Amino acid sequence: MTESRPRKSEQALATLRAWRAWRSKHRMPLEEALKNPGAWRLYKEMLQHNGTAKADVNSYEEWLEVTKCTQRWVEWKRAHPKPLREVLADPEGWALFYAMKQEKGVTVPPTYEEWLQHQDQRRSMAYEAWVQWRRQHPGPLTEVLADPEGWALYKAKRASQDTKLPETHEEWCRDPSTIKAMAMEAWTTWRRAHPGALRKVLADPAGYQLYKHMLESSGKQADPTYEEWKERRTNSSWQAWRREHPGPLVRVLADPCGWRLYRCDLEQQQQKTGGKEKLPESYEEWLQLPQQQRNAGKKDKQLSGSSESESKRGTMATNKNRTTGNGPQKGKQQSAAMDAWLSWLGRQHSTDLNELLQNPEGWELYRAAMSKPRRPLPETYDGFRALEAASKAWSAWREEHHGSPVNVLKDPEGWKLYSALMHARGVQIPATYAEWLQMPEQRVIVAATEWVRWREQRLQQPFMQLLSAEEEGWKLFRAFVEAIGTHLPATFKEWEPGAAESLAGAQAAWRSSARWGAPRRIEVFALRRALAEVRGEEFPATYEEWLRTPSSRLRSSQTNSWKLWRRRHPGPLAEVLKDPEGWELYVKKLQSSGSHVPASYDEWMDSPQRRRQEATMNWALWRRKNRGPMLEVLQDPEGWKLYSAMKQAISGSSCEQFEEWQNSIGARKKALREWLAWKKLHPGPRYTILSDPLGWRLYRAAFAGHKTIPETYAEYIQSRQPTIEWLAWRRQHPGPLLSVLAEDGGWTLYKDHMLATGKSVPQDFEEWAESHRTATSNGNSRRGKRTVSPREEAIGAQQVTVQ
Numbered sequence: 001m002t003e004s005r006p007r008k009s010e011q012a013l014a015t016l017r018a019w020r021a022w023r024s025k026h027r028m029p030l031e032e033a034l035k036n037p038g039a040w041r042l043y044k045e046m047l048q049h050n051g052t053a054k055a056d057v058n059s060y061e062e063w064l065e066v067t068k069c070t071q072r073w074v075e076w077k078r079a080h081p082k083p084l085r086e087v088l089a090d091p092e093g094w095a096l097f098y099a100m101k102q103e104k105g106v107t108v109p110p111t112y113e114e115w116l117q118h119q120d121q122r123r124s125m126a127y128e129a130w131v132q133w134r135r136q137h138p139g140p141l142t143e144v145l146a147d148p149e150g151w152a153l154y155k156a157k158r159a160s161q162d163t164k165l166p167e168t169h170e171e172w173c174r175d176p177s178t179i180k181a182m183a184m185e186a187w188t189t190w191r192r193a194h195p196g197a198l199r200k201v202l203a204d205p206a207g208y209q210l211y212k213h214m215l216e217s218s219g220k221q222a223d224p225t226y227e228e229w230k231e232r233r234t235n236s237s238w239q240a241w242r243r244e245h246p247g248p249l250v251r252v253l254a255d256p257c258g259w260r261l262y263r264c265d266l267e268q269q270q271q272k273t274g275g276k277e278k279l280p281e282s283y284e285e286w287l288q289l290p291q292q293q294r295n296a297g298k299k300d301k302q303l304s305g306s307s308e309s310e311s312k313r314g315t316m317a318t319n320k321n322r323t324t325g326n327g328p329q330k331g332k333q334q335s336a337a338m339d340a341w342l343s344w345l346g347r348q349h350s351t352d353l354n355e356l357l358q359n360p361e362g363w364e365l366y367r368a369a370m371s372k373p374r375r376p377l378p379e380t381y382d383g384f385r386a387l388e389a390a391s392k393a394w395s396a397w398r399e400e401h402h403g404s405p406v407n408v409l410k411d412p413e414g415w416k417l418y419s420a421l422m423h424a425r426g427v428q429i430p431a432t433y434a435e436w437l438q439m440p441e442q443r444v445i446v447a448a449t450e451w452v453r454w455r456e457q458r459l460q461q462p463f464m465q466l467l468s469a470e471e472e473g474w475k476l477f478r479a480f481v482e483a484i485g486t487h488l489p490a491t492f493k494e495w496e497p498g499a500a501e502s503l504a505g506a507q508a509a510w511r512s513s514a515r516w517g518a519p520r521r522i523e524v525f526a527l528r529r530a531l532a533e534v535r536g537e538e539f540p541a542t543y544e545e546w547l548r549t550p551s552s553r554l555r556s557s558q559t560n561s562w563k564l565w566r567r568r569h570p571g572p573l574a575e576v577l578k579d580p581e582g583w584e585l586y587v588k589k590l591q592s593s594g595s596h597v598p599a600s601y602d603e604w605m606d607s608p609q610r611r612r613q614e615a616t617m618n619w620a621l622w623r624r625k626n627r628g629p630m631l632e633v634l635q636d637p638e639g640w641k642l643y644s645a646m647k648q649a650i651s652g653s654s655c656e657q658f659e660e661w662q663n664s665i666g667a668r669k670k671a672l673r674e675w676l677a678w679k680k681l682h683p684g685p686r687y688t689i690l691s692d693p694l695g696w697r698l699y700r701a702a703f704a705g706h707k708t709i710p711e712t713y714a715e716y717i718q719s720r721q722p723t724i725e726w727l728a729w730r731r732q733h734p735g736p737l738l739s740v741l742a743e744d745g746g747w748t749l750y751k752d753h754m755l756a757t758g759k760s761v762p763q764d765f766e767e768w769a770e771s772h773r774t775a776t777s778n779g780n781s782r783r784g785k786r787t788v789s790p791r792e793e794a795i796g797a798q799q800v801t802v803q
Contacts, residue, residue: 012049019046027668027706031071034060066103073100081708083719085121088112120763123160124752130157131721142173142182161748176217183217184732186210199233199240202226238265250287250342254351259283287346341369357381378426387424394421402544404522406442406449409433444519447480448526455529456542463533464499467492480526484510503531521547537564562589573613577601608649615649618642628694629701630670634658668702675702687720719756726753738772741765 019042026033034040040060057063064071073096080087087093094112101108109115116125130153137144145151151169158165166172173179187210194201202208208226215222223229234240238261245252253259259282266279280286344365348356356362363381371377378384394417401408409415415433422429430436437446454476458466467474478488486506489495495502507527510519525546532539540546562585569576577583583601590597598604619642626633634640635658644655661667675698682689690696696713703709710716726749733740741747747765754761762768 012046015042015046015049018042031064034063069096069099069103072096078708081710082715085116085124088115120751120755123748126153126157126160127721127725127752128718129153131718140182141185142178145169145172161745163745180217183210183214187214199230202229235261238262250345251351251353253283253286256283259286337365337368341365357384375425378424383424387421390417390421390424393417402547404445404449404452404543405520406437406446406522409436444480444483444523447476447483448520448523451476451480452522452526452543459541463530464496468496477530481506484523484527486510500531500534503527503534507531535561537561561585573617574605574610577604612646612649615642615646619646629674629698631662631667631701632697634661671698671701674698687717687724690716722749722752722756725749738769741769 022039022042023033026036026039034043040063057066076093076096077087080090080093088097089112091112098108098110109118115121133150133153134144137147137150145154146169155165166175190207190210191201194204194207202211203226205226208229212222223232234244235257238258241258241261242252245255245258253262263279269275270277270279280289344362345356348362350356357366358381363384367377367379367384378387397414397417398408401411401414405418409418410433419429419431430439436442454473455466458470458473461469467477474492481488481503484506486502486509488502510527522543525543529539529546540549565582565585566576569579569582577586578601587597596609598607604610622639622642623633626636626639634643640658647655655661656664678695678698679689682692682695686699690699690713693713696716700709710719729746729749730740733743733746741750742765747768751761762771
């Protein structure tokens with residue numbers, strides 16, 4: 001006996017799952033689906049094992065006979081998609097509704113007028129009257145209810161939910177629960193308009209006042225000011241404290257408060273993982289752990305990010321400098337130097353880096369650990385401080401004086417600061433700017449600057465035409481290219497036929513050359529602009545414009561010459577490819593993508609690939625002008641013709657007529673995919689995003705064949721109001737459903753929501769709670785399962801899906 005109930009529950013669950021699996025693959029009216037013998041067998045077994053089968057129903061014909069009133073009502077209701085109270089005002093609708101209830105054995109009043117006086121209907125009418133008035137009067141609830149009409153409607157709505165309110169609006173405003181709810185609403189509204197981390201948005205005085213009022217109205221203690229709240233929050237956890245104290249771990253943990261929070265966090269992590277390692281008792285003991293010192297070295301590569309200019313370099317420059325050293329041996333030496341520096345640092349009691357670096361031993365260890373290849377730190381700490389001062393002075397001046405170094409260093413002040421910086425680095429340079437220009441190392445940047453200056457004075461003339469007409473321009477350009485290591489012919493006419501290949505080779509050779517330093521930006525600009533002009537690609541006209549252009553836009557503008565040519569030659573592909581230049585670029589594009597390359601233009605015109613491309617392009621152009629669900633736009637004969645031609649060119653088989661396609665599984669899947677793609681781009685509650693006209697059309701196209709959907713969004717949102725009200729209440733009352741529904745107002749809202757969605761629930765909460773406990777004890781919970789459609793539920797499976 002102890003095993004019979006679980007076995008019965010398992011059988012009921014198995015038959016229910018089998019029926020739902022079959023039903024999910026065969027979406028059609030229930031009476032049509034049950035004509036299938038296999039479907040009828042699954043449906044009958046499901047009803048028998050769930051205790052809802054009728055004894056005198058053994059065949060599909062008998063089932064039709066005992067459910068004919070229900071079927072008539074469902075068909076009539078489908079033809080009248082309006083709220084139930086409106087359609088039942090029609091005598092024919094009421095007669096069908098009454099017959100359906102009698103057939104099910106449900107007691108209802110004999111007349112429509114008596115049915116309207118039922119408590120559920122009075123509650124629904126009071127609710128709808130209040131919602132309609134509230135939409136016309138937005139604003140805080142306490143303010144709008146000062147209107148006597150609004151107060152009367154709100155009071156009637158709450159009375160229909162068996163909730164007693166004070167007699168007057170003033171008494172209601174003074175009620176603690178009202179104050180709490182209004183404070184929560186004000187804070188929630190403000191918070192939605194100010195997204196971001198709480199610690200950041202509460203810096204706004206208005207926001208903190210609302211937050212404080214919300215806590216106090218809930219009976220919680222709040223800090224008087226934002227500063228006190230932030231300090232308490234920061235000192236409450238290691239993560240919050242660390243966020244407010246950036247810097248190397250070895251330095252910030254010297255603060256007793258930081259060490260206390262850090263050790264508490266380690267203890268919590270150890271409790272979660274079940275570790276048995278002994279934790280250090282003090283900061284000094286922690287410093288002696290080699291593993292912690294190595295972690296500090298990895299995370300904090302530069303221990304004074306605000307005082308040394310070297311720490312401002314990114315990881316890319318660091319990695320590049322490392323690779324220019326002496327290979328693995330150099331890396332081992334650097335790692336050993338870092339370990340020696342961290343070991344010495346851990347033995348010191350002071351946490352002031354400036355004080356520690358004044359120690360000769362400390363400076364030697366720090367210098368060995370932090371020096372870059374080919375740019376070591378000065379031999380003394382005083383020299384290092386002088387280098388820092390010179391770097392800051394030069395950087396501040398350079399921020400106000402943009403351009404090539406050849407131009408800006410003409411300024412005596414700039415030359416003075418640059419000379420001081422070079423001498424602080426230990427680099428010997430000439431005493432004057434004129435002598436510096438004559439250095440072999442400056443040959444490339446001088447040639448690039450002269451060529452760019454000359455070219456920017458003649459921006460209106462094409463590049464190749466300018467070089468052929470101006471001998472001076474050719475000499476400057478040739479001097480620049482030869483300065484970077486590529487020999488050019490003596491005359492422009494000799495160079496012109498292979499100009500693009502010559503510049504591409506110059507760029508490749510320059511990149512792979514053994515130059516120890518990175519090229520200057522003006523040198524890069526001069527070569528890249530020349531190469532882009534030869535290829536006919538888009539590129540910034542001036543050096544200053546190039547500096548302001550994001551690198552991502554520069555890369556995208558140079559990726560494909562075919563795209564640029566095609567953009568300048570609009571029209572059908574078959575027409576523009578008659579141009580030999582276009583055909584050559586198109587062939588290169590096919591070769592780069594690994595596609596089949598036709599031998600000639602005529603062969604391409606006769607290929608299936610061309611027909612597919614043409615049909616696809618024609619359909620895409622038409623579709624771009626005709627937005628909306630596919631099921632709607634394809635009703636246009638022109639659109640259907642283009643779509644059919646595209647499908648035929650791709651698959652090679654003829655397409656059916658639109659009427660056949662409209663009712664096919666493929667069309668329904670297409671509509672569903674369109675809706676899901678649109679919904680992914682418009683996150684949010686469904687009743688909010690469907691206010692978009694396009695979204696509403698896509699939603700109707702996707703689901704109109706599966707369930708009854710109102711014609712307009714206004715009707716839809718009106719029918720969804722009980723669900724919206726229930727979800728809002730549920731968000732404020734988390735916990736098990738059985739517990740929260742026992743609270744005031746919860747059961748009424750839940751019941752209205754279930755009825756509005758076409759699901760049947762008992763009139764009394766105790767009756768529902770008993771069935772809920774029974775279903776839970778039997779393991780027949782509905783969590784994670786597909787909901788039965790309203791039609792099936794109305795016809796005879798109401799008790800199968802126990803709430």
